[in-house]
Amino acid sequence: MHLPVFLDDQRRLRRLLSSCSATRTLARLHALLIVSSSASHQLLSSLAAAYARAGDLAAAESTLTATAAATATATTTTSSSSSSSIAAWNAIIAAHSRRGSPAAALRVFRALPPAARPDSTTFTIALSACARLGDLRGGESIKDRAYEAGYKDDIFVCSSLLHLYAKWGAMGDAVKVFDRMPRRDRVTWSTMVAGFVSAGDPLEAIEMYRRMRVDGVQGDEVVMVGVIQACAAIRDARMGASVHGHLLRHEMRMDVVTATSLVDMYAKNGLLDVARCVFGLMMHRNAVSWSVLISGFAQNGQLDEALHLCRKMQASGLQADSGALVSALLACSDIGFLKLGRSIHGFILRRFEFNCILGTATIDMYSKCGSLASAQMLFNLIGSRDLILWNAMIACCGAHGQGQDALTLFQEMNKTGTRPDHATFASLLSALSHSGLVEEGKLWFDRMVNDFKITPAEKHYVCLVDLLARSGLVEEANDLLTSMKAEPTIAIWVALLSGCLNNKKLELGESIADNILELQPDDVGVLALVSNLYAAAKKWDRVREVRKLMKDNGSKKVPGCSSIEIHGTRHMFVMEDQSHPQRREIIKKLAKLDLEMRKMGYVPRTEFVYHDLEKEVKEQQLSYHSERLAIAFGLLNTSPGTRLVIIKNLRVCGDCHDAIKYISKITDRGIVVRDAKRFHHFKDGVCSCRDYW
DNA sequence: CTAGGGTTAG
Numbered sequence: 146m147h148l149p150v151f152l153d154d155q156r157r158l159r160r161l162l163s164s165c166s167a168t169r170t171l172a173r174l175h176a177l178l179i180v181s182s183s184a185s186h187q188l189l190s191s192l193a194a195a196y197a198r199a200g201d202l203a204a205a206e207s208t209l210t211a212t213a214a215a216t217a218t219a220t221t222t223t224s225s226s227s228s229s230s231i232a233a234w235n236a237i238i239a240a241h242s243r244r245g246s247p248a249a250a251l252r253v254f255r256a257l258p259p260a261a262r263p264d265s266t267t268f269t270i271a272l273s274a275c276a277r278l279g280d281l282r283g284g285e286s287i288k289d290r291a292y293e294a295g296y297k298d299d300i301f302v303c304s305s306l307l308h309l310y311a312k313w314g315a316m317g318d319a320v321k322v323f324d325r326m327p328r329r330d331r332v333t334w335s336t337m338v339a340g341f342v343s344a345g346d347p348l349e350a351i352e353m354y355r356r357m358r359v360d361g362v363q364g365d366e367v368v369m370v371g372v373i374q375a376c377a378a379i380r381d382a383r384m385g386a387s388v389h390g391h392l393l394r395h396e397m398r399m400d401v402v403t404a405t406s407l408v409d410m411y412a413k414n415g416l417l418d419v420a421r422c423v424f425g426l427m428m429h430r431n432a433v434s435w436s437v438l439i440s441g442f443a444q445n446g447q448l449d450e451a452l453h454l455c456r457k458m459q460a461s462g463l464q465a466d467s468g469a470l471v472s473a474l475l476a477c478s479d480i481g482f483l484k485l486g487r488s489i490h491g492f493i494l495r496r497f498e499f500n501c502i503l504g505t506a507t508i509d510m511y512s513k514c515g516s517l518a519s520a521q522m523l524f525n526l527i528g529s530r531d532l533i534l535w536n537a538m539i540a541c542c543g544a545h546g547q548g549q550d551a552l553t554l555f556q557e558m559n560k561t562g563t564r565p566d567h568a569t570f571a572s573l574l575s576a577l578s579h580s581g582l583v584e585e586g587k588l589w590f591d592r593m594v595n596d597f598k599i600t601p602a603e604k605h606y607v608c609l610v611d612l613l614a615r616s617g618l619v620e621e622a623n624d625l626l627t628s629m630k631a632e633p634t635i636a637i638w639v640a641l642l643s644g645c646l647n648n649k650k651l652e653l654g655e656s657i658a659d660n661i662l663e664l665q666p667d668d669v670g671v672l673a674l675v676s677n678l679y680a681a682a683k684k685w686d687r688v689r690e691v692r693k694l695m696k697d698n699g700s701k702k703v704p705g706c707s708s709i710e711i712h713g714t715r716h717m718f719v720m721e722d723q724s725h726p727q728r729r730e731i732i733k734k735l736a737k738l739d740l741e742m743r744k745m746g747y748v749p750r751t752e753f754v755y756h757d758l759e760k761e762v763k764e765q766q767l768s769y770h771s772e773r774l775a776i777a778f779g780l781l782n783t784s785p786g787t788r789l790v791i792i793k794n795l796r797v798c799g800d801c802h803d804a805i806k807y808i809s810k811i812t813d814r815g816i817v818v819r820d821a822k823r824f825h826h827f828k829d830g831v832c833s834c835r836d837y838w
Numbered sequence: 839c840t841a842g843g844g845t846t847a848g
Binding site: 194197198231232233234235236237238239240264265266267268269270272273276300301302303304305306307308311330331332333334335336337338339340365366367368369370371373374400401402403404405406407408409431432433434435436437438439440441466467468469470471472474475501502503504505506507508509532533534535536537538539540566568569571572 | 839840841842843844845846847848
């Protein structure tokens with residue numbers, strides 16, 4: 146057999162192998178080596194490494210396994226031959242990990258033949274595979290092996306160990322390792338910075354950065370991304386901007402990730418113009434960059450702009466990814482834009498698998514746009530449900546007044562083995578409260594504390610106090626407050642106070658109102674409630690006092706504003722707006738309804754009109770509240786039986802609450818009103834959320 | 839052949 150001359154030249158051959166990236170060529174060389182019996186251990190290892198680089202991991206592995214078997218039978222094993230084979234194994238393990246299958250990487254690692262002694266690289270890759278998988282226990286045993294093998298001070302091994310701990314919430318362990326490291330480079334420091342950020346401790350992250358500088362280590366853009374995130378988290382735009390300046394002065398790489406984190410930081414601080422500007426200067430943008438900007442606008446209430454950016458993102462040729470879609474859905478839910486939300490749902494169905502995040506966002510959108518049925522349908526279609534998805538669906542039932550359904554869901558969830566958390570109970574208790582299921586509410590509050598060992602937080606107390614106070618058990622609610630370990634907060638007092646107002650317990654109410662004022666609330670809604678209670682108790686001087694507070698607080702009066710979506714278009718109604726084209730018809734419709742309502746026993750609750758006016762004028766003012774205009778408009782422009790969904794910027798006043806119940810009964814329509822704080826669902830004259838203010 | 843970085847859901 147005629148063989149190429151170079152088969153004898155080991156050095157040339159190895160160079161050839163390392164430059165070859167085509168699997169077919171490698172296979173030919175492999176065959177030649179075997180046929181010519183010139184396959185040395187070293188050559189086969191280089192060949193395996195070349196297979197791994199070329200992406201044929203199976204070939205790489207079988208080559209090495211065969212080599213290892215041959216070595217085991219050989220009489221002599223030199224240390225140099227095993228060290229060259231570990232390099233090939235490392236190439237295989239690293240390729241698995243890079244390729245996105247860390248589990249396969251670990252499988253190969255665990256099955257390493259005894260002749261291949263893992264080195265620093267092997268342990269480093271294996272630990273980072275554990276970090277990807279979240280396998281803390283596996284990482285622990287790899288760490289032990291690495292330490293035994295003498296890599297206790299190896300900066301690569303320690304950094305990947307730090308990352309494993311930091312990523313999975315074991316910051317305590319990370320700090321321990323970090324403290325005893327003899328040498329730390331910027332990767333080590335950046336791991337700690339990022340770790341504290343994701344552990345929700347941005348101040349400690351910034352402190353780490355400071356210590357790094359004191360240590361004389363120069364940061365790079367990766368470290369700075371962590372610091373920028375920390376600035377975003379503590380809402381410190383000034384510090385964020387100075388980091389931005391630092392990046393520019395030191396000519397650090399402004400890559401997509403760095404720029405995106407800056408956009409996010411500015412957006413989270415409400416500096417949307419700056420965010421948009423940084424975004425505009427980016428050389429490359431990807432789906433995440435767009436998502437960050439979009440959700441920035443959405444979260445700052447600039448919903449139209451958020452939706453506009455979604456369209457621009459599409460137009461720029463970028464596939465909207467799940468992050469962008471979540472932001473868009475969020476914008477839809479905030480303004481109750483059901484039609485657009487539905488079309489995004491359709492888009493997801495065509496292009497995506499429903500994962501938990503998308504599913505939760507879509508369900509939440511349907512919930513906030515008033516479509517319980519769509520939310521339920523989608524929920525039933527999603528196979529794998531995580532905690533947050535369950536929580537969203539339970540909250541959705543509660544918001545729509547289906548307390549019993551929420552409870553059923555909760556029990557179903559328990560059967561699947563998903564453990565409820567504090568948010569689950571908050572949703573459940575609020576659902577029970579809004580449906581007036583008092584006994585169940587008390588029962589599950591107890592079980593939360595005793596069986597599930599969840600320490601009740603403020604929101605849980607708010608729900609329970611709300612539940613009791615709504616159903617007239619104001620004294621029992623009051624007793625609950627005295628049994629609390631911590632001092633009741635404003636929110637808790639408010640729940641109790643609104644119960645007092647509804648149940649005409651004015652004496653207790655007055656003392657609670659006094660308590661609230663001592664805590665110096667600056668929320669207009671809270672002050673309005675306090676003032677309403679004083680008004681009900683006819684304490685006019687205190688009413689004036691609170692009104693003055695409201696003015697002094699700079700809480701300028703925002704006009705009430707409601708919107709309703711009809712045939713896919715949103716229509717806005719402002720209280721004092723005279724310009725609507727159908728204004729006359731709307732007023733006529735309201736007058737007609739008013740007559741019928743009064744026949745059924747409706748009495749205008751003029752105590753909700755702030756100004757000192759004649760009774761008739763007050764009554765008229767009430768009937769011009771924006772939500773009523775929107776409802777009348779909806780009645781005029783939809784066919785009988787269609788549900789009306791109204792979104793309002795402020796709270797629905799108690800009088801409108803009453804009125805809507807009657808209107809729902811008279812017209813036999815389901816009416817959903819969502820205001821700044823909560824959801825009200827009216828059907829058959831029953832309202833799921835009986836707040837009277 | 840090796841370690842660190844961005845968003846989004848209740």
